[in-house]
Amino acid sequence: MTGGRGSPASEGVAAGVVGPAGTAGTAGAGNPGGTTGTTGTTGTSAPATAPPLDVELAAALAALGDRSRTRLTAENLAVQHARDAASRPRPTAAELRADGRFAVEELHVPGARGRPEVTLVHARPADATGPLPVLFYLHGGGMVMGNAWSVLPRILRDWSGPLGLAVMSVEYRLAPQTPFPGPLEDCHAGLLWTVGRADALGIDAGRVVIGGKSAGGGLAAALTLLNRDRGDGPAPIGQLLLCPMLDDRLDTPSAHQLAGVGPWDRSSAAVAWQAYLGDRYGDPDLPPHATPARATDLGGLPPAYLDVGSAETFRDETADYAHGIWRAGGDAELHVWPGAFHGFDSVAPAAVLSREARTARTRWLSRVLGRATLRPCTAGTRSTTPPRRSG
Numbered sequence: 001m002t003g004g005r006g007s008p009a010s011e012g013v014a015a016g017v018v019g020p021a022g023t024a025g026t027a028g029a030g031n032p033g034g035t036t037g038t039t040g041t042t043g044t045s046a047p048a049t050a051p052p053l054d055v056e057l058a059a060a061l062a063a064l065g066d067r068s069r070t071r072l073t074a075e076n077l078a079v080q081h082a083r084d085a086a087s088r089p090r091p092t093a094a095e096l097r098a099d100g101r102f103a104v105e106e107l108h109v110p111g112a113r114g115r116p117e118v119t120l121v122h123a124r125p126a127d128a129t130g131p132l133p134v135l136f137y138l139h140g141g142g143m144v145m146g147n148a149w150s151v152l153p154r155i156l157r158d159w160s161g162p163l164g165l166a167v168m169s170v171e172y173r174l175a176p177q178t179p180f181p182g183p184l185e186d187c188h189a190g191l192l193w194t195v196g197r198a199d200a201l202g203i204d205a206g207r208v209v210i211g212g213k214s215a216g217g218g219l220a221a222a223l224t225l226l227n228r229d230r231g232d233g234p235a236p237i238g239q240l241l242l243c244p245m246l247d248d249r250l251d252t253p254s255a256h257q258l259a260g261v262g263p264w265d266r267s268s269a270a271v272a273w274q275a276y277l278g279d280r281y282g283d284p285d286l287p288p289h290a291t292p293a294r295a296t297d298l299g300g301l302p303p304a305y306l307d308v309g310s311a312e313t314f315r316d317e318t319a320d321y322a323h324g325i326w327r328a329g330g331d332a333e334l335h336v337w338p339g340a341f342h343g344f345d346s347v348a349p350a351a352v353l354s355r356e357a358r359t360a361r362t363r364w365l366s367r368v369l370g371r372a373t374l375r376p377c378t379a380g381t382r383s384t385t386p387p388r389r390s391g
Contacts, residue, residue, distance in 0.1 A: 050261045051311045054339030060348035061263065061341060072142070072268035077176070077275065081145055090149035102126055102156050109193040112185040119171035120190050121148045122201065125161055131198070132166040133207035133369050135159065135240070136191055138223070140214030140343075142245070142272035143175045143183060151213075158358060163366060166203045168194050172219070179278035180290045187223045188233070195234045207372045209238040209365065210302075214343065215272070217244025221292040221321070228300050229289075236302040238368040240361070243308050243342055244318060247293030248273045248286065252316035262341035265313055293317050299328035305364040306332060307357060309340025335360055 053061065061068050072080055096104040107120045124132055137155065139146040148171035160167050172186040191210070198205035210227075212220035221241055227233040250266050250273075259265050274281045277290060288295035304325055308318040315336060322334040337344070337353055345354035 050257055052339055053311055053341065054337075054344075054351070054353050056351040057340060057344050057348050057353060060344075060351065064263070064347070068263040071265075072271045074271055074274070077144065077271060081174075084141070084145040085147075088147070088150050090147055091153060096121075096123060096149070096152055096156065097126070098156070100126055101161065104152075109190060112189045115182070115185060115189070116173075118186045118190045118193075119148065120194070121152065121169040121171070122166070123152055123156055123160060123169070124166040124202070125164060128164055128166075128202075131202055131204040132164060133209070133237075133372065134166040134168055134194065134203040135209050135211055135365075136194060137167055137169045138172065138187055138210075138212035138216035138219045139169065140212065140216045141174070142269070143215045143219075143276040144272055145174065146215070147171060158362060159365060162362070163369060165365070165369070166201070168203075175272075176275035176278065180276055180280065183276070184219060184222055184226065184289060187219055188226055188230075191223065191227065191233055205234055206237075207369065208234045208236045209240055209368065210236050211238075211240030211242070212244070213242040215245045217241040218246050218292060220244070221246060222289050224301055225292060225295060226289045237372040238302050238365075239304045240365065241304060241306045241318070241321075242361070243312065243314050244292075244306065244321070245269075245272075245314065246291065246321055247317040248277060248281070248291040249293070250313075252320070254315035255313050255317075258311065258313045258315075262312060263347070264342045269313065293321060295324070297328065298324040298330060301325060301328075301330050303331035303368060304333070305335075305361065305368075307335040307337065307361070309337050309342060309344055311339055312342040314342065333364055 093104045093106060096102060102123050103126045104121065104123045107122055108117045109120060111118050135155070137151065139148055139151045141147075148169040152167065152169055155167055155169075159165050168190070170187050170190045172183040172190075175183065191208075194201065194203070195205040195208065210220045210224050212218070217240075220239055221244055224236060224239045227236070250269065255266050259267070277283075277286070280286060280290070286294055298321070304322070306318050306322050308315050319334060319336065322332040325332040335357070337357055340353055340357075341347075344351070345357050348354055
């Protein structure tokens with residue numbers, strides 16, 4: 001979550017790129033409309049007026065000018081990807097170590113069967129002792145952009161240091177070169193390897209939080225479902241879903257209401273979903289591991305923290321997902337930040353609402369970690385495959 005004022009969407013997307021950090025896409029050719037999310041919310045008609053923006057956030061958005069209005073298209077996807085990569089250089093391991101405050105290593109671990117290696121960036125407070133809880137984190141970028149390194153400075157500053165938390169950030173492969181299920185399988189392989197090597201890594205496999213922002217939040221929800229359904233991984237103590245990308249169908253009221261509003265709307269997100277789902281885009285029988293909002297059973301999941309802005313496309317699918325967890329008897333904490341657009345805390349990190357959002361997330365993490373008790377790893381067979389290290 002490293003974006004600043006020059007970045008029009010969550011986790012710092014290139015200038016001139018509408019932060020494809022995972023907002024929902026457009027109903028159109030190949031994308032069936034009138035379908036329902038987890039609470040059956042549909043958006044057959046759009047309200048005429050979008051919710052008002054918070055005053056501070058509106059000023060920050062206006063300062064972006066045309067950069068907040070550029071839309072992602074199939075034709076400019078490659079250009080936008082290159083521009084994003086050029087404008088968001090990856091911090092080096094030395095930079096992430098922050099004058100010795102953090103221990104950082106880049107690991108190259110086995111992928112799923114028949115798939116390439118997965119790169120993980122492991123970071124932790126340098127002076128920490130004993131096995132630490134771990135945040136298994138998935139970056140944003142609309143499934144088509146972003147990287148595992150750029151999100152770490154803020155995570156280390158806000159959470160790892162204050163909470164004594166290890167972080168494992170995943171460099172999953174990106175669409176369209178690698179469509180579903182490739183990125184999700186990368187994340188799953190990384191999760192299994194991490195808990196399988198917990199002792200060697202100095203982490204507590206009984207205190208794992210799966211988290212992500214935007215597209216990464218959607219992947220985190222999908223990974224949590226996949227982990228539950230396959231039964232071959234850990235028992236996470238929480239899932240941290242920040243403005244998550246959950247629903248490819250894009251027919252909620254907010255998806256219609258916020259069309260053309262803010263730095264990311266249905267038209268841009270449709271391109272991201274098409275890139276991620278490939279030939280399966282618009283398939284009415286997509287599994288929930290591809291688009292978590294399609295899940296009909298949200299039982300047996302760890303406690304969830306979900307947050308979203310009232311003035312962003314993802315508002316209703318995020319609220320729907322929380323309601324689905326509650327209806328299944330689960331634990332979910334939902335925050336809808338009034339007047340906030342997608343990625344508001346990256347565009348305007350100093351705004352009052354951004355500070356309040358970061359505080360709420362930190363308090364939830366602190367509570368979840370505090371409630372967790374040390375317990376044996378439930379991952380089954382432990383990996384004995386050593387990683388390749390770099391950096």
